[in-house]
Amino acid sequence: MREFKRTDRVADQLQKELAVLIQREVKDPRLGMVTVSGVEVSRDLGYADVHVTLLGEDTPERIKENLKVLKQAAGFLRGQIARRIKLRHVPELRFHYDESVVRGQRLSSLIEEAVESDRVRHGEESSTDDEGERG
Numbered sequence: 854m855r856e857f858k859r860t861d862r863v864a865d866q867l868q869k870e871l872a873v874l875i876q877r878e879v880k881d882p883r884l885g886m887v888t889v890s891g892v893e894v895s896r897d898l899g900y901a902d903v904h905v906t907l908l909g910e911d912t913p914e915r916i917k918e919n920l921k922v923l924k925q926a927a928g929f930l931r932g933q934i935a936r937r938i939k940l941r942h943v944p945e946l947r948f949h950y951d952e953s954v955v956r957g958q959r960l961s962s963l964i965e966e967a968v969e970s971d972r973v974r975h976g977e978e979s980s981t982d983d984e985g986e987r988g
Contacts, residue, residue, distance in 0.1 A: 864892040866938055867901055871946075874933050875905075875923070884922045885909060890951040894944055901944035904951035916950045923948040 872889045886908035893902045907919055923930075927946040935943045 860894040860896060860898065863898060863938075863940070863944070864894045864901065867894065867903070867934065867944070868892040870934050870937050871903060871930065874930055875926075878933060879922070879926045879930070881922045881926070883918055885915065885919055887919060887923070890954055898940070898942060898944050901946050903946055903948050905948060906951050906954045911950075911955060920948050920950060 868889050868891065871892070875884075875887050875889065888906045888908065889903060890906050891904040893904075894900070903923075905919070905923065907915065927948070931943050931946055934940075
């Protein structure tokens with residue numbers, strides 16, 4: 854059980870450090886506003902799967918380009934992390950686009966639309982009911 858706690862702690866620390874490093878240290882003009890939405894570390898601490906989202910337009914081309922930039926910067930980022938976190942072995946960084954945030958936003962807007970159309974429909978029904986009661 855203790856092993857899982859350690860990987861969770863390492864994942865949390867990596868997420869915090871990477872969020873700052875990607876914003877401040879990766880000087881590639883192709884890189885957009887990247888958010889580190891989560892990190893999963895393998896049990897042996899050999900790999901860290903870093904899940905990122907993009908702020909703004911996230912076309913497949915833009916996603917692919919940003920992941921390419923991050924992949925190229927992985928060695929640099931790993932070196933920076935080694936200086937900041939006391940780990941015997943810094944996990945290899947693997948970057949993935951996190952679609953769950955985008956899916957969540959889509960679902961949220963669909964729910965808002967449904968609630969609004971329901972409110973409009975309900976509002977129209979209640980106004981006709983009111984008129985029927987008066988007459």
